[in-house]
Amino acid sequence: MRFEGLENEIIARTGATYFAEMLIGIILAATFYYFSKLYNRHYLSTWAISWVFFSLAAFSLGFGSWYGYSRMDSVRLASTYITQVGNFLHVIFLLAGLIEYRRGKKISVTYLLFISTITLVASFVLVWAYRDSTNDNEVLLRYFLRVGVRYFVVAAGFLAAGILALRSKLFLQGIGRRIFTVSFFLYALTYSYYFSVALANFMGKNFVFPFFFGMIEMVIISATGLGMVIWLLEDERERLNKINKELDSFLYSTSHDLRSPIASILGITNIARLELKDEITKRYMEMIDDRVKRLDLVISDILKLSRSKKIELKIEPIDFNALLKDVIADVKFNENAPAIRLDYTENTANVFQSDYQQMKIVLGNLIANAVKYHDISKPDPLIRVQFLRNGSRVEVSVEDNGQGIRPEALPKIFDMFYRATTTSEGTGLGLYIVQEALSKVGGTITVKSEHGKGSTFTIVLNDA
Incomplete structure (x- = not known):
């Protein structure tokens, strides 16, 4: 495809930016899917689905920008519909993952399918409305329904995600949480600006988005994904540290408690060896004494290891x-x-x-x-x-x-x-x-x- 002139250069760069966002989304989806299987965390698979829908929306936006905004055929209509669905479901599954993490249990598949079905239908209504209209007012209304509503939903969704992450006591106070929480708010702010521009255009103004805002958006979404991954690793490290501490405490307590009965057994076998006259029985006692001492040595070393760690x-x-x-x-x-x-x-x-x-x-x-x-x-x-x-x-x-x-x-x-x-x-x-x-x-x-x-x-x- 050949682009000529400044306008076409901007369109080319915009499309390339969306395709770059698509690649970022695919990488994050694969990362969260991998970690969901590795750590058996249901909310990670929900986040993976969220980033799949983000990639779908980014691909559709990139394709649409290269295909041509002025075309009103079925291909353009399908591209717009996919963009709407991808953005809405990206926000829904992102919030669902946060809620699953806070609640500690998975949201039912039936409920997510119900919400997704409503989203599909609502997106179809928004895209289908005024599709053939040439009236200026209806064209503006069509623009606002397709673009303005999408910007508003994404801005509101990321604002809610930022508030959930900020207020949740379950999230660690680590660098990862700070990165993705700030990124949520910045993404919400960016889309709030997009919405305000769409609203101004709907009201008869003539605002144009600076083309470099696509790059800013890509940086923010990259920081969001990076922060989520860093937080995940920090959270898993904290879980492992907690498990290790509990295991160390268990080993120390159990080993310490076992030494008292072992000392009693050694005392009894020692007395028995002194009092018994039968040589065969005394030999058995010596064997018991030797095995118990071996056990005591193992427990002693476990206690040393536990003390060293504590x-x-x-x-x-x-x-x-x-x-x-x-x-x-x-x-x-x-x-x-x-x-x-x-x-x-x-x-x-x-x-x-x-x-x-x-x-x-x-x-x-x-x-x-x-x-x-x-x-x-x-x-x-x-x-x-x-x-x-x-x-x-x-x-x-x-x-x-x-x-x-x-x-x-x-x-x-x-x-x-x-x-x-x-x-x-x-x-x-x-x-x-x-x-x-x-x-x-x-x-x-x-x-x-x-x-x-x-x-x-x-x-x-x-x-x-």
Whole structure:
């Protein structure tokens, strides 16, 4: 299609703007449909339908502007009807989605079909009225029914949407809500201006829309869609945070409550082992005692993980010498610990900034593992701890000459519940807890290991 002259250039740009809006609508419809399936949120599918109708209206407007406003044939009439229906249903389904979100339940399909049917009929009446008229007054009335009413409905609909979003306590006070709420009001303001121009023309004035208003409209509609998507992601993040907090509280409470009966069972089995004379029965008691201790170890690690997540960070100067002594005091009575030599040189300069409780969890797990999986049959079983500072960067390494880790197991040792061997006595949570605690304080951990010779875990803390 060839355009000549300024007027035709404006028509071409206007049509291209509407087709760009159509593409934006299609992208938003696909986005909300995808998220509706991903998150199983009914109001998102309603919004997806809303943007489908917006795309339909934008396509019809673009086609109509290129086809010619002066033509009054059946193609032009159909294009106008599709525009009316698309704009009206876009507003209706946008409001329906907001209402569904506020109410927490889906609007019945029957009700939406009823409203849609009324919209189809009303749009047909508005478009069909005075279709063949040549009388100046009737032509103006036809213009107002087709254009002015559409502008009024869109302006009123987006104003209502903005008020709903602004007044709803369910919407988060995030950047997404601010963007799409402001965009709703700006879109309502833009269409209010369109309506005022249509009304003035109906009353005999001769106002012309500035062609650049189409670009402004496209920017606003893009901001509206972007704000809705950002809000959706913010809302979903808040939901996940809430679920995680509830799950952490449940784990902590349940694990804590289970420890009391486990302690009672261990006490009873210990007494039974002392009093029973039958060797077979005593062996069974020892097996029960061993399994219950294993369960207690799992629960203890779950409690550590829960505490690590629940503890509020308190960044403060930490004396590494005192921290290490605190950790050693907790593990010095563990099995094999008395036979292992600690190699560490105290230095008063070994001070860094971090959270004491998180670092105690990290260092405690690493040294406890080094003790548990050591090989005390070696000539000089040792655990070497080093503290190195390079500017604001701190490195802490825990090295042992114990069993080491097989190469195929190294990539998985920080996974939850992963155990390098089936004979391992651990729960598979220790190193996962270490990594989680370090992520809270902005640290990282790496490992080097040679099976049969030992392992070295290196903690890196930046800005410490």
